[in-house]
Structure formats: structure tokens, C-alpha cells
Amino acid sequence: MAAEARERLLERVLAYAAQEGITGRSLRDIARGTGTSHRMLLYHFGSREGLLAAIVAAVEARQRALMTDTARRAADPAEVMTDLWARVSDPAMRPSVALFFEVFGLVVQGAPGTEELRAGLTRPWLDDAAAAAEALGIPPDPAGVRLGIAVTRGLLMELLAGADGSEVDAAYRRFVELMTAPH
DSSP states (O other): OHHHHHHHHHHHHHHHHHHHOOTTOOHHHHHHHHTSOHHHHHHHHSSHHHHHHHHHHHHHHHHHHHHHHHHHHOSSHHHHHHHHHHHHTSGGGHHHHHHHHHHHHHHHTTOTTOHHHHHTTTHHHHHHHHHHHHHHTSOOOHHHHHHHHHHHHHHHHHHHTTOOHHHHHHHHHHHHHHHHSOO
16 A cells, blocks of 8 residues: 555656756655655655655656567567657657756765665666567677667757757667667
8 A cells, every 4th residue: 555655656756847847846845746745755755865766767667668568579679779769759758858867967966865876877777678688589788788878868968958859860860770780
């Protein structure tokens, strides 16, 4: 029951954070915006940083699940990469992407309590990409996946900063070509 309540509350927080942003907002501000109390946020997430970690973890887990699901039915790695890009670069995802970078900035600045989040920003992608590679019948490429994460995040930042979407999409397509070309 508590786990279900936590998940429902997290969904409300995700919607609020994507629309309003959370940088500089106190737990009380977030609580007011989601129709709960700061005590309930503390009960379910432990701290503001715990809440931030839960937000990022939820969004990233959804994206990774889409990647591995696509890999189960895809013909090749290019299809997986292209599908994932289409999903994360979709304008409807921009608030969640902006939220990710908002929280990422706190992690990079070493905000107290973000150590666990820092450790979990890339490793889950590497692990799930290995599972996706297995589904595709190819050997995992951790260095290639790490490069893909960096390129994808960089291009998403370009989109958020107002770069022309067609130019950013062309850059990603070029990256896919480079990564999937026979060596």
C-alpha cells in the first residue's frame, strides 16, 4: 500500500516538475504544487535530493524500458537507436528532458545528497544496453553505449537551447551511421 501511494505521489511530482521545474523550489513548494505536504514527500523520499533521484530514475527507467522493448523486436541496432532518439527528442518529451538537465546540473555541482544519483546516471544505461544487445544477438559495446549516451544528451541539450530540430536530427542520423557501419 505504501509503495502504491509512493508511486502515485511520484507521478504527481513528475507532472509538476516537468511543467513548473524544481530547481530552487523547496519541498514545501513542490508539496503545494502537487497537493500534498512536505512531510509526505519526506516520508516517501527521505529528502529533497531523494525526491530528485526518484524523478530522474523514473524518467530514465521508462526510456531504458522502451529501448530494451524495441531491441526485442528490432532488426538491427540502427533501428533501436533511431527509435530511442525519436522518443526522447519528441517535443512532447521536452519538459522531461529539461527536468533531467535541471537535476543533472545539481548533480554536477555536487549538491549534498546527490551522490547516489551521480552513481546512477550512466550505469543503468550500460546494463540495459547490454540486455538490448543480447536481444539483438550482438556483443555488448560499453564504450559505444557510453559514447551514444553522451552524444544523445548533447544533442538533446542542443534541442533545448533552440537548435534547428532538422539539423539536430541529421546529426543524430549521422552518428547512427558511424556507429553501425561495418568496421
